[in-house]
Amino acid sequence: MLSLGALAFASPWMLAAAAALPLLWWLLRLTPPAPLVVRFPAIRLLRGLDREEETPARTPLWLVALRLGLAAFIILALAHPMLNPVTPFTGSGPLVLVVDTGWAAGPGWAERRRMTAELIDKAARDGRRVILLETAPAATGAPPRASAPLSAAEARDRTLALVPHPWPADREAAARALDTVRLEGSANVWWLSDGLWSDHAERFTERLRRLGTLTLVRDAVGARAGLLRAPEFEGSNMTLRVERAGGGAREIAVRGRAEDGRVLLREAVAFDEGAAMAAVVVPLPLEIRNRLMRLEIDGEASAGAAYLLDERWRRRPVGLVATGQAARDLPLLGEHYYLERALSPFSEVSVAPLEALIESELAAIVLPDLGALPPDEIEALGAWIEAGGVVLRFAGPRLAQGSDSLVPVALRRGGRAFGGAMSWSQPATLAPFAATTPFAGLTVPGDVTVTRQVLAQPSPDLQARTWASLSDGTPLVTAERRGAGWLVLFHTTANPDWSDLSLSGLFLRMLQRLVGLSQGVAAEGGATPLPPLEILDGFGRAQAPPSSVLAIPADTIEAAVATARTPPGFYGLADSKRALNLASGVGPLRPLPAPPSGVTQRAYGGGGEIDLKPWLLAGALVLGIVDLLLSLALRGLLTWRRAAAGLAIMAFTGGAGGAMTGEAAASGADDRALAATLKTRLAYVRTGNDTIDGTSEAGLRGLSRIITDRTSVELGEPIGVDLAREELAFFPLLYWPITPDQPVPARRAMGRVNDFLRNGGMILFDTRDQQSSQQFGLTREATSVQVLRRILGRLNIPRLLPVPDDHVLTKSFYLLQEFPGRWAGGMVWVEAPDENAISSVVIGGNDWAAAWAIDEGGRYLYAVLPDAEEQRETAYRFGINLVMYALTGNYKADQVHFPAIIERLGQ
Numbered sequence: 001m002l003s004l005g006a007l008a009f010a011s012p013w014m015l016a017a018a019a020a021l022p023l024l025w026w027l028l029r030l031t032p033p034a035p036l037v038v039r040f041p042a043i044r045l046l047r048g049l050d051r052e053e054e055t056p057a058r059t060p061l062w063l064v065a066l067r068l069g070l071a072a073f074i075i076l077a078l079a080h081p082m083l084n085p086v087t088p089f090t091g092s093g094p095l096v097l098v099v100d101t102g103w104a105a106g107p108g109w110a111e112r113r114r115m116t117a118e119l120i121d122k123a124a125r126d127g128r129r130v131i132l133l134e135t136a137p138a139a140t141g142a143p144p145r146a147s148a149p150l151s152a153a154e155a156r157d158r159t160l161a162l163v164p165h166p167w168p169a170d171r172e173a174a175a176r177a178l179d180t181v182r183l184e185g186s187a188n189v190w191w192l193s194d195g196l197w198s199d200h201a202e203r204f205t206e207r208l209r210r211l212g213t214l215t216l217v218r219d220a221v222g223a224r225a226g227l228l229r230a231p232e233f234e235g236s237n238m239t240l241r242v243e244r245a246g247g248g249a250r251e252i253a254v255r256g257r258a259e260d261g262r263v264l265l266r267e268a269v270a271f272d273e274g275a276a277m278a279a280v281v282v283p284l285p286l287e288i289r290n291r292l293m294r295l296e297i298d299g300e301a302s303a304g305a306a307y308l309l310d311e312r313w314r315r316r317p318v319g320l321v322a323t324g325q326a327a328r329d330l331p332l333l334g335e336h337y338y339l340e341r342a343l344s345p346f347s348e349v350s351v352a353p354l355e356a357l358i359e360s361e362l363a364a365i366v367l368p369d370l371g372a373l374p375p376d377e378i379e380a381l382g383a384w385i386e387a388g389g390v391v392l393r394f395a396g397p398r399l400a401q402g403s404d405s406l407v408p409v410a411l412r413r414g415g416r417a418f419g420g421a422m423s424w425s426q427p428a429t430l431a432p433f434a435a436t437t438p439f440a441g442l443t444v445p446g447d448v449t450v451t452r453q454v455l456a457q458p459s460p461d462l463q464a465r466t467w468a469s470l471s472d473g474t475p476l477v478t479a480e481r482r483g484a485g486w487l488v489l490f491h492t493t494a495n496p497d498w499s500d501l502s503l504s505g506l507f508l509r510m511l512q513r514l515v516g517l518s519q520g521v522a523a524e525g526g527a528t529p530l531p532p533l534e535i536l537d538g539f540g541r542a543q544a545p546p547s548s549v550l551a552i553p554a555d556t557i558e559a560a561v562a563t564a565r566t567p568p569g570f571y572g573l574a575d576s577k578r579a580l581n582l583a584s585g586v587g588p589l590r591p592l593p594a595p596p597s598g599v600t601q602r603a604y605g606g607g608g609e610i611d612l613k614p615w616l617l618a619g620a621l622v623l624g625i626v627d628l629l630l631s632l633a634l635r636g637l638l639t640w641r642r643a644a645a646g647l648a649i650m651a652f653t654g655g656a657g658g659a660m661t662g663e664a665a666a667s668g669a670d671d672r673a674l675a676a677t678l679k680t681r682l683a684y685v686r687t688g689n690d691t692i693d694g695t696s697e698a699g700l701r702g703l704s705r706i707i708t709d710r711t712s713v714e715l716g717e718p719i720g721v722d723l724a725r726e727e728l729a730f731f732p733l734l735y736w737p738i739t740p741d742q743p744v745p746a747r748r749a750m751g752r753v754n755d756f757l758r759n760g761g762m763i764l765f766d767t768r769d770q771q772s773s774q775q776f777g778l779t780r781e782a783t784s785v786q787v788l789r790r791i792l793g794r795l796n797i798p799r800l801l802p803v804p805d806d807h808v809l810t811k812s813f814y815l816l817q818e819f820p821g822r823w824a825g826g827m828v829w830v831e832a833p834d835e836n837a838i839s840s841v842v843i844g845g846n847d848w849a850a851a852w853a854i855d856e857g858g859r860y861l862y863a864v865l866p867d868a869e870e871q872r873e874t875a876y877r878f879g880i881n882l883v884m885y886a887l888t889g890n891y892k893a894d895q896v897h898f899p900a901i902i903e904r905l906g907q
Helices: 012-030 061-078 109-126 152-160 171-178 201-209 286-291 324-328 335-343 354-359 375-386 505-519 613-634 640-654 661-678 690-710 747-758 770-774 783-792 848-852 868-888 893-906
Strands: 002-004 007-009 081-083 095-099 130-134 187-192 212-218 232-234 237-243 250-257 263-271 277-283 294-297 306-308 318-321 349-352 364-367 390-394 466-469 475-482 485-490 532-536 569-573 576-580 600-603 683-685 719-721 733-737 762-766 800-802 829-831 841-844
Touching: 061 613, 095 109, 095 152, 109 152, 109 187, 130 152, 130 171, 171 201, 187 201, 201 212, 237 250, 237 263, 263 277, 263 286, 318 335, 318 354, 335 349, 335 505, 349 354, 354 364, 354 375, 364 505, 375 390, 375 475, 375 485, 390 505, 485 505, 683 690, 690 719, 690 733, 690 848, 690 868, 733 848, 733 868, 747 762, 762 783, 762 848, 762 868, 848 868
Parallel strands: 095 130, 095 187, 187 212, 212 600, 318 349, 318 364, 364 390, 390 485, 683 719, 683 733, 733 762, 762 841
Antiparallel strands: 002 007, 007 081, 232 237, 237 277, 250 263, 250 294, 294 306, 466 475, 475 485, 532 569, 569 576, 800 829, 829 841
8 A cells, every 4th residue: 555645545556557648648649539420411502612621630639638537537546545544554464453342432433333344444455354352241241252363244244243332341351362362473453442441451452562563542532431420419409420531621411311201300510621520419309309210411322321210319208207295305305306317318308297197198207206106096007007108116215114016026115224224234336237138238337336225025036027236136126017018116216315326327328228118129128139120231222131131139239330241220120120320330430541652543533534436436437428428529420419318318327316306306395295185284394403393393293192192183293394495285283483593484485374374274383482472562572582573574464462261272172271381371372353263373482392292202302390290281282272273263162153053943
């Protein structure tokens, strides 16, 4: 290969043919074109005709230049020139292609695939074999293995199956895989890395260098993969944390999704110059927190850019039983003070009498030391536990004097106190938690002591019901499963009277684990296997787990890390699933260090290798056709009419796609017209903004499906229209979103709109801002309303007014008095009522399309505010009323005339 900067020739020896161009010039100059052929005319036309020499002595200069250009194009094409060629291979060995296929390769996978194809093509041109090596373990858990030497075609097929995996690369195992490679000659090694450092990166680099010439390819600084760390919750705030491997100042967005895919939040996270970590505090209402199921970095496709949330992250309401004693207790001495402080960081705490708490929607009920409960309260609490609730009781002086049946184990009367009759020689400490309890994995502080407790009566099942015990083996926390719920008893107080447990952070974490039992999380505990429910692929997409994925024991999932056999995802059952995230097993992100001397370094991206051979051959073909036509014309065998016909035929046969563009466009317009007439469809105005147009299409799709499900109207898929080019008469309703930068359509387009309205069509104008709609008609308006005013100024519509209470739009299918969309509260405007006509325009700003919008799987795309699902249902009902109003006119208003019509028919 001959390289000349950014230009290279794969077959440079073909350039030697250029030496023949001067000889070709000389031959073409001496060889004249064929003489002009003249048909013999009638004798009378020969009068006055002078004989002239018709054969030129030399070929015209422009024809010589044309043919030389044709020859030059052919010579250059055979020399196979390329722009931005891959670095030339050296040595006589094969191409060793090493590809990082761990989670960090996901965001730039398209560039990796393109560069892989270029390298294999170059190996094919050089006649070299290819050895492939992935650095991540296979899906079966098998360590990386280097392939046998492959032909270029075989390697190309293998690379088509390469995908990033949702677990880290294992460069140590990949280095061991290279020990089995036997090479003939010095290899050309290309390492397509993910740009991130690992424990064995230096050893792996050195091992690759020993194979031959090494070229390291890695992402640019700002293109490396990011990692979502576990969010932190404090009260009603959530802290989002994103990590990267260095780079400049940058702002990214993090989205939060519900289980059905709806976007619940979107927050910007800003990195400072050179910062590795960025965080943002997000106020999170209880309703949103309970629905959050997934966090993801917007626009980044990798398993590290997604973080799954399970029941452990959700805020669960807890009821704390109020007593008269609580009001008399001093703030720092009463049990209620310590319980509220411990429960508030992860739960919504309600303090009320027991009767009121049982009637509320709660995850757990906490009872401080109340003593023995009345029989009716015991019965009510027992039924509540059976239904799936969790009751936490705390012992104290009152319960020590006599217990009731609402305890998990039988209790001894009295208590055990430091310095009493049943005393310890010193305050007791806590024993480590067993692996079969919900507290497994929690660290027991050495300074937590207990000075008094209520003892349990010995029984055969006491050990099985003990979740926490003191260092001498006596139970501190006991529990019993009752129906679908749990009854849990702390054998000491919730304040420092009997123990300083309430002063430690362990108390908060223990309560958090216990409240989580109400939703089934860790309810089974122990070594119960949690089967894979849904896993993430290398691009962070959820998918069904393959058979190679293993179940994870419930008592080890807290410490589990993502591997090939246990990839990130959800494990367990649908109603009690646990999340395993990639971030829990990935250390701090660091960039790969600068390679040692002798290693070539490149970055992904750029223009890539461009093969000029096809273009040069195409140019030679065009010049050859032109030369042929000119030669025929010089001989008099081709007139301009025949030339035009020949060009048309060649264009049709050689470039059918380009020649039929106009016909295809016309055919496409006919197809759209046919589709709109064969089935009733809603339409939207294309604004040129891809996001808004996509929302409009998704919104009308969702509305069409709801209408088809609930009414007898069967609607097809919606269609986007261009007002300047397309016919509007096929559609009963046109949705027109207004954007602040939207230009007013031309006069001809507005003429189409006027014809559409005049012939019975209806338009829903949506400024997508309810505040602007509320200001409609005022002097101070939003930009979108100003655009709307300019549009309405070119339409022939009468006076507008807010929708009256008795308007047909409020009763065409459902009975409605409000018309919310994604937003609520905006004013909706219609034409002034006319006895013989319906309103041809409806105007508002509640962003109805976003409220109706669904994706292909039927999942909602946008959250509605402030009333969530109830508001979305009302938005759908407004859409149904609107379509019925557009399709059937004012038939509802005509109902008032039915008595008179029936009376006349009777006469």
